[in-house]
Amino acid sequence: MTRFGIHSTTQIEGVAGDAEEAAIARTHRIRHRTLGIAFTLVALAYAGRLGELQILESEAHRARQVAQSAEWELLPAVRGRILDRRGRVLAAPDTRYQVFLAVNELRVDRTEAIETVASVVPVAPERRSAIAEASGGWSLVASDVSDEERVRLQRTIGQGIYFESRSAREYPRSMGRRLIGAVGSDGQGGTGLEADLDVWLVGQPGRAEVRLDGHRNAYRPPGRQVIEAVPGHDVVLTLDAELQRIAENELARALAKTGAMDGDIVLLDPRTGEILALASERTDGAVDRISGLSDPYEPGSTLKPFLLASLLSEGVVDLDEVVDVEGGTLRVGARVISDVHGYDTLSVRRVISKSSNVGAAKLSTRLTPAVQHRYLRDFGFGIRTQLGYLAESPGRLSRPESWTPLSPASHAIGYEISATSLQLALAYGAIANGGVLMRPRLVREIRDPSGRVVQRFDPTPVRRVISAEVAAAVRGVLEEVVREGTGTLAGMARFAVAGKTGTARLAVDGSYAPGRYRASFVGFAPADDPRIVILTRLEDPKGGVYYGGAIAAPTSQATLKAALAADGVQVDPRLVVSNARPRPWSGEGAAGAPEGTVIFASSGTGAASAANAAHGADASRRGLVALPDLAGLSARAAVARLHALGLRVEWRGQGRVAGQTPAPGSELGRGATVVLR
Incomplete structure (x- = not known):
């Protein structure tokens, strides 16, 4: 019994142990299976997400990566050219370079490298010192280096020298620089026509893709995107480069000879209003102002032809009518008007040709202030010429309601009114072309980079001021001025010139300065078929000779003679x-x-x-x-x-x-x- 019982107990314990082991094994299997399933699920989730990132969202992430590491470098556009009326270059694009030395990359001694650069282009002392003390990186050595100089330096120094290009401007001629202006350091128009025509000249910049590495260093990846720059348009001016050169030379010669402090010479075509040359010289050194456009002045006797045109248009005078000029002295209120030469009587035509202030003042009484003002206004005085470019002044012409009893006489002889040289030349152009005031033109046409004309600026009449018959009569009188009047020194036998001289007192700080004058001549040629208007103004000449007929008229003659001898310029x-x-x-x-x-x-x-x-x-x-x-x-x-x-x-x-x-x-x-x- 006892033996049987012991055996049974042992069997029971064995069965229980097997069951426990089986349970533990089952538990392990469940855990392993669970972990396997979990890992599988996680792996599948990672694989799914990875697939989503690499397939479904790849473009978005690639774009984000590019956005974080990609930049764009600007590709400047080639600036358009400025040409004269015959296609000669007045301003053109040019590429200049800044020079850098990477001192740690040089294969030659840095002092030797500096001297090599200095043998080609100037190197400032402070830059020499900075390079000598530099421990690494790039050091600026010189700026404004030409392409030819760049090639020489690259060939001589080799490794360690770098160049950075920038857009620059080349002016093959010094002529017309006040008009043409300059380009700023940013490549944009800074002054003159370079600024006013910038919208046409500047072009459209391009861009090229660059990438940044982990250290934010830029590099150019293969197959990078490049959007090419679009060059600017060419602008063709109405200026004739040869006439501009002649005008500038003759003005410089006249200023040196007379000691005048500044002056203008204007040449324009009366038929079209095209400005052929505009030379302005100032002693104050201002290069961003053109006195012929921006500085109005009292014209003096050069205004008398417009009085004559008004009188003839109103039918209140006859050219051969005799006027009592009082021996050259006339008192108007508290003011005394006098002539240089005293005459007892003069015909109306000789009042102009002999430039009688007394005669002009007496004739002005035949017009009401309103009528006198209207004609002056119609000739363009007191209004900007609508040139469209550069800064210009409207001058001054008061409303007739504000005139004093002395104003009609003052306006008749060119006082109490101011005009720019361009305004005055255009007004004479209206007499020259048969009575039509023309809008001035400085730009003829715009051409795209391929040379195709994209915009042409045609002659624009402003208004008819006087009839063709009156204009012809005034032209005849102005021809008489040059033939036998005050403007004989502007004349050329066999080539008829018409015009009028002017000598006006110079106002300083609101009052007329004793012994200081403005000499001028305005005319046109040929007198019977005008093709060119010329204006010469000389401000404050020294040496005692100051009459317009003595110094401005011969300067105009010299300018016309040079223009006649100029290659390709057809005055007649x-x-x-x-x-x-x-x-x-x-x-x-x-x-x-x-x-x-x-x-x-x-x-x-x-x-x-x-x-x-x-x-x-x-x-x-x-x-x-x-x-x-x-x-x-x-x-x-x-x-x-x-x-x-x-x-x-x-x-x-x-x-x-x-x-x-x-x-x-x-x-x-x-x-x-x-x-x-």
Whole structure:
């Protein structure tokens, strides 16, 4: 019994142990299975998320990564050119460079590298010191380096020198710089036409993709995106570069000779209002102001033709009517009006040609202030010319209600009114072209980068001011002024010039300064078919000679003579044997000889040269001129000399004159053609 019982107990305990082990094993299996399932689920979740990131959201994350590491570098647009009316470059794009030395990358001694750069371009002392003390990185050495200089430095130094390009501007000529202006350091127009035409010239910048590494260093990835820059448009001006050069030279010469403190010379086409040249010189050094546009002044006697035009239009005078000019002195209220020369009587036409202040003041009483004001206003005084570019003044013309009893006489002789040189030249243009005031033009057309014209600016009449008949009558009187009046020094025989001189007292701090004057001449040529208006103003000349007829008129004559001898400039097509071909723009200050055969216009001044007087006095008496020896002269000098003899010129050479036909000493009739080689 006992033995059986012990055995049974042992069996029971064994069964219980197996059951416990089985339970533990089952528990482990459940745990393992659960963990496996959990890990599987987690792995599937990670795989799903990874797939979502790499497949479904890949573009979004790629874009985010690019946004964090990508940047864009600006690609500046090439700025458009500014051209004259014949396509000659006045302003053009240029690429300049800043030079950097990476001192740790140099294979030569840094002192040697600095000296190498200094042998090509100037290096400031402070930059030398900064580079000598630099422990690493890039150091700026020089700025404003040309492409040719860049190549030389790269070839000489090699590793360790870097260049950063920037857009710059090149001005092949110094002419017209006040008008053209300049570009700022940011590549945008800063002054003058560069600023006013910036919307056309600037172009559209491009951009190129760069990437940043973990240290924020930029690099250019392969296949990067590049949006190319669009170049700016070219602007074609109405200016003629040769006439602008002539005007600036003659103005500089006149200022130096007379001691005047500043002045203007304006040349324009009265038929179209196109400004052919505008030279303004100021002694205060201001380059951002153009006195011919921004500085109004009292015109003096150059305003008298507009009084005559008003009187004729109203039908209250006859040109041959005689006016009592009181011996040259007239008292108007508390004021005394006087003439330089005392005359007892003058015809109306001679009141203008002899520039009688007394006669003009007396004639002004035939117009009411309202009528006198209306004509001055219609001629463009007191109103901006609507040039559209650059800063210009409207001048001053008071309303007639505010005039005093002295105002009509003052306005008749060019006081109590102010005008800019451009306003005055345009008003004379209205007389020259038959009575129509034209809006001035400085821009002819806009061309896109391919050369296609995208906008053209046509001549724009403002209003008809006087009839063609009245304009013709006034032109005849102004021709008489130059032929036998106060403007004889502006005249050229065989080439009729019309115009009017002016000598006005100079106001300083609100009162007229004793002994200080403004000399001027405004006219046009040829008188019977005007193609060019010329205005010359000289402010405060020194030396005791200050009359407009004495200093402004001869400056105008010299300008017209130079214009007649200029290559390709047709002041009077009737005097041109055949049209000159445009010649390439050279790098010389004075126009040299063009290629091929060119025919120059003749000014026909009839003023014989000294050589002609010595060798051909008898020929001159017979209406002939003796041909001088022109060998060795420049094309311009030879042409000007022959024009002075009333001869036409055909140029077939290069450089200076090597030969001529007919031979020196030959007797020729005025208007004959001389061939130069």
